[in-house]
Structure formats: structure tokens, C-alpha cells
Amino acid sequence: xxRRGVVGRALRQMGEDLWLQGVAISTLAVALAxxxxxxxLCLNLNQAAGRLLTGPTLLVVTDPQVRPEEGRExxxxxxxxxxxxxxxYVDQQEAMIRFRRQLGPQADLLDDLETNPLPNAVELVLxxxxxxxxxxxxxxxxxxxxxxxxxxxxWLQRLERALRAGGELAVALGVLLFLAVVLVTxxxxxxxxxxxxxxxxxxxxxxxxxxxxxxxxLVEAVLQGLAAAALASLMLWGLFSLLAAPDALPWGLRLxxxxxxxxxxxxxxxxxxxxxxxxxxxLGVGRSLHPREVL
Amino acid sequence: xxxxxxxxxxxxxxxxxxxxxxNLQVGPGEFVYxxxxxxxxxxxxxxxxxxxxxxxxxxxxxxxxxxxxLAPRHxxxxxxxxxxxxxxxxxxxxxxxxxxxxxxxxxxxxxxxxVERRVEEVLxxxxxxxLAKVPADTLxxxxxxxxxxxxxxxxxxxxxLADEPTGNLDPENALAMMRLLVGDYVGGATVxxxxxxxxxxxxxxxxxxxxxxxxxxxEAS
Numbered sequence: 001x002x003r004r005g006v007v008g009r010a011l012r013q014m015g016e017d018l019w020l021q022g023v024a025i026s027t028l029a030v031a032l033a034x035x036x037x038x039x040x041l042c043l044n045l046n047q048a049a050g051r052l053l054t055g056p057t058l059l060v061v062t063d064p065q066v067r068p069e070e071g072r073e074x075x076x077x078x079x080x081x082x083x084x085x086x087x088x089y090v091d092q093q094e095a096m097i098r099f100r101r102q103l104g105p106q107a108d109l110l111d112d113l114e115t116n117p118l119p120n121a122v123e124l125v126l127x128x129x130x131x132x133x134x135x136x137x138x139x140x141x142x143x144x145x146x147x148x149x150x151x152x153x154x155w156l157q158r159l160e161r162a163l164r165a166g167g168e169l170a171v172a173l174g175v176l177l178f179l180a181v182v183l184v185t186x187x188x189x190x191x192x193x194x195x196x197x198x199x200x201x202x203x204x205x206x207x208x209x210x211x212x213x214x215x216x217x218l219v220e221a222v223l224q225g226l227a228a229a230a231l232a233s234l235m236l237w238g239l240f241s242l243l244a245a246p247d248a249l250p251w252g253l254r255l256x257x258x259x260x261x262x263x264x265x266x267x268x269x270x271x272x273x274x275x276x277x278x279x280x281x282x283l284g285v286g287r288s289l290h291p292r293e294v295l
Numbered sequence: 296x297x298x299x300x301x302x303x304x305x306x307x308x309x310x311x312x313x314x315x316x317x318n319l320q321v322g323p324g325e326f327v328y329x330x331x332x333x334x335x336x337x338x339x340x341x342x343x344x345x346x347x348x349x350x351x352x353x354x355x356x357x358x359x360x361x362x363x364x365l366a367p368r369h370x371x372x373x374x375x376x377x378x379x380x381x382x383x384x385x386x387x388x389x390x391x392x393x394x395x396x397x398x399x400x401x402x403x404x405x406x407x408x409x410v411e412r413r414v415e416e417v418l419x420x421x422x423x424x425x426l427a428k429v430p431a432d433t434l435x436x437x438x439x440x441x442x443x444x445x446x447x448x449x450x451x452x453x454x455x456l457a458d459e460p461t462g463n464l465d466p467e468n469a470l471a472m473m474r475l476l477v478g479d480y481v482g483g484a485t486v487x488x489x490x491x492x493x494x495x496x497x498x499x500x501x502x503x504x505x506x507x508x509x510x511x512x513x514e515a516s
Contacts, residue, residue: 207371208371
């Protein structure tokens with residue numbers, strides 16, 4: 001089949017009914033925008049969860065008599081331990097500054113403190129594949145200059161399990177949303193086929209094969225999908241820019257992070273539009289172009 | 296070219312069969328009038344020949360192809376060997392005369408230069424050379440039917456099936472149409488013209504006449 005001919009015929013039949021194109025593209029754009037919003041939220045939440053999971057998961061409190069240089073040496077020693085991704089010495093002044101930052105507007109509550117109660121410590125980031133954190137914590141606790149080891153690992157493991165289960169649910173929901181987009185596309189194509197019913201029957205009468213008749217509808221569905229993907233990306237970018245206020249959320253998250261517009265989202269929506277266009281196109285044309293079903 | 300053996304066609308929810316045990320043989324290059332009143336089964340018989348219907352009983356063979364055994368995906372190949380003309384012209388109204396005629400060649404993947412040359416030839420034959428760029432729906436009935444004939448002739452078909460081709464034409468245009476169908480333009484194709492109008496037979500003499508009456512076929516003298 002002549003590819004240029006198919007694209008040309010598709011563009012031509014699109015141009016002949018601009019109203020239908022408008023309806024099809026706007027309907028698809030809404031469906032893709034819902035899908036895109038969902039993708040963006042999943043991606044952003046996943047990244048936020050990743051930040052939580054790879055954060056300092058072990059806090060090694062140093063003895064009060066350990067000087068900052070010794071603390072930094074301890075951090076260097078700890079960073080060489082298997083299972084430790086990184087280690088950083090944080091003295092009590094820096095810890096207080098961070099704490100104030102985390103408290104945000106409520107930071108002035110700390111003004112009444114006469115002394116800084118926070119200890120000098122080494123923050124450890126553990127590798128995700130670490131098999132036995134309790135053994136590591138016990139080993140570190142026995143090292144010279146270490147006063148205590150505070151671990152948040154059990155809580156993080158529970159969070160990780162919850163996120164994994166949530167991820168499976170998210171994939172299932174994503175598949176359902178994608179099927180909905182395919183359904184919308186196939187209905188749009190079915191409408192286009194219905195509008196061109198007589199012309200298609202005429203083509204069948206003069207010996208047009210399925211490919212000749214189906215081709216322009218598939219190209220049309222893909223082009224409509226791409227236009228809708230661009231429109232949906234624009235809508236989402238506007239919506240996210242509007243909603244992404246710098247408000248703080250629990251766990252140190254920010255609304256701006258959750259509602260961030262992923263730079264690859266337009267490309268992802270474009271790919272989805274192409275795949276759903278082809279699938280929806282095949283489904284939409286279906287048996288309606290059967291050569292025996294002519295006037 | 297055409298063989299019908301004991302062909303019957305029964306439509307659902309219709310008591311009376313549209314065709315009853317029809318036998319017919321038409322040789323290559325023959326010109327055949329298929330006559331009969333409205334509802335006699337002429338259109339059904341033509342639809343069987345171009346594969347829009349399958350017989351309820353019997354065998355339909357066109358150009359050596361048994362249509363009952365033909366897979367639907369091969370039907371387009373058979374139709375490219377046929378030229379179809381209908382009473383209601385069946386044109387793409389918003390498309391130009393050229394596009395309408397070229398369609399029967401383009402669907403077969405014919406090279407564009409060959410399409411251009413062939414369309415020019417057939418438009419000359421049906422005397423529409425100057426109207427190639429004109430939208431089909433701006434033409435008169437007679438002109439539209441000549442466009443439909445040009446579309447049927449363009450691929451050089453083995454068999455031309457015309458269902459009441461003069462039904463919407465005045466006597467002058469009807470005569471012109473029939474002259475085109477029996478002229479040299481059909482290139483030796485077999486022609487089967489279905490009509491309910493007996494006066495059409497007097498317009499062009501020399502054809503074989505078969506008559507359908509309530510689904511039964513009889514050969515006329």
C-alpha cells in the first residue's frame with residue numbers, strides 16, 4: 001500500500017469534517033489528560049516515596065566527648081561498611097538548623113530552649129538491598145565513640161511494603177484507564193466510519209481491500225491521538241502550574257513535588273496516543289468494513 | 296463467464312424466495328438483458344454475481360471463481376474484474392469526476408501515471424473530457440451515470456453488471472447510455488443489464504434476453 005497515499009487520504013478525510021475532528025480530539029484530550037494526571041501523580045508519588053526510602057535510615061549518635069574531627073573520621077569509617085551507601089557527620093548546630101527548617105512557621109517554638117538538646121551524630125544512608133540492618137546496628141553500637149544507634153528501618157520497611165502494594169494497584173488502575181482511552185478512540189473511529197459509510201461501501205464495490213479502507217482510519221486515529229496528547233499535555237501543564245503551591249505536606253513533602261509536571265509526560269502521552277490509536281482504530285473499524293456488507 | 300446452477304435465495308423474515316432454482320450460463324463477450332418487473336429478483340441476482348450476497352442454495356461461478364467457496368478477503372480481487380453500474384449512480388458526490396473514475400484503479404494500487412492516462416481515455420469515451428475537475432454532484436443525471444460507467448470501464452473489466460442503468464435518465468440519455476454499453480468501449484467484456492423497462496430492449500437490439508418472474512428465470516426469444 002502506498003504510505004503517502006494513506007496519510008494523504010487520512011488528512012483529506014480529516015479536513016472534510018472539521019467538526020467531527022474537533023469532537024474527537026477534545027474527547028480524546030480529556031481522556032488522555034485524566035490518564036496523564038494519573039501518570040504524573042503516580043510518578044511523583046513514587047519519586048517522593050523513593051526519597052523517603054533512601055533517606056537517612058540510621059542515625060549514629062556519638063559520645064558527647066567526641067570532637068567534630070573525630071566525628072567526621074567515624075563517618076568515613078562507617079561509610080566503608082558493607083550495606084552503607086553514604087555517611088555524613090551532622091553536628092548539633094546543623095541538626096538544629098535542619099529541625100527549624102522542618103518545623104517551618106512553628107520554628108519559633110524552639111526559641112525557648114536554653115540549650116540545644118540535639119546530639120552530634122552521623123547520618124547513614126543504607127543500600128536498599130541490605131539484608132540484616134539489626135546486625136549492622138548492633139555492630140556499629142559496639143564501635144568506639146558511638147553512644148547510640150537510632151534506626152527507622154522497621155517503619156520504612158512497612159512503608160516500602162505498603163508502597164509496593166499501592167504500586168500494584170496503581171498499575172491495575174493505569175491499565176483500566178488505558179483501556180478506557182482505547183474504548184474512547186474506538187468509538188471515535190466507529191463514528192468516523194459511520195459518517196463515511198456510503199463512501200466505504202462504494203470502495204468495497206469497486207474492489208477496495210480491507211487495508212485500503214482501514215488505513216486512513218488508523219492514521220486518522222493516530223493523528224487525532226497525537227493532537228489530543230499535545231492538548232492534554234498543555235491542559236495538565238496549566239493545571240499543575242496553577243495548583244502546585246509551595247504548601248508543605250506531612251513527611252517533608254511539598255505539594256509542588258506531588259503536582260510537578262514531569263518533563264517526559266508529553267512524550268509518554270504521545271506514545272500512549274499512538275498505541276491506543278492503533279488499537280482503538282482496529283477495534284473501531286472492526287467488521288464494519290466487511291466486503292460482503294455493501295448496499 | 297457466468298454460471299448459475301439451481302440458485303435459490305431466501306431472505307430472513309420473507310416467506311417468498313427472491314430466487315428459485317435459477318440456472319443461467321453467459322459466455323464471454325455476450326450482451327444479456329435481464330428483464331422482469333420490480334421485485335422479480337433482478338437485483339438479488341446481480342448482488343449474487345458481485346458477491347454482496349451468498350446463495351441459500353446452488354452455485355454461482357463468475358469468471359471461473361465459485362463465489363460460495365471464495366474467502367471474503369479475496370472478494371476485492373474478484374470485484375476488480377467487474378464493472379458495476381447502478382440506477383442511483385453511487386458516486387462520491389463531493390469528489391471530482393476524475394477522483395470518482397480513478398477510484399476503481401487506485402483501490403487496485405495502479406500506478407498514478409497509468410491512472411491519469413486511463414481516466415483521461417475513459418472520460419473521452421463517455422464524452423466527459425472537459426469535466427474531470429468538476430464535483431460529481433454538480434453534474435446532470437445523465438452525466439453522473441456516464442461518470443459511473445467510466446468508473447466501471449476504467450479497470451478494463453471482464454464483466455459489466457448494470458442494475459437499471461437508465462432508471463433515472465430521460466429517453467435521450469438512456470439511449471446514449473445503452474449505446475455506450477454495447478459499443479466498442481466495453482472492450483469485449485460480458486455485459487449483463489438488468490431492467491424492468493421493456494422499451495429499453497427496443498433502444499438497442501441484438502442482445503440476449505432472459506426474463507425473471509417472481510424469482511424464476513425464463514429465456515426469452
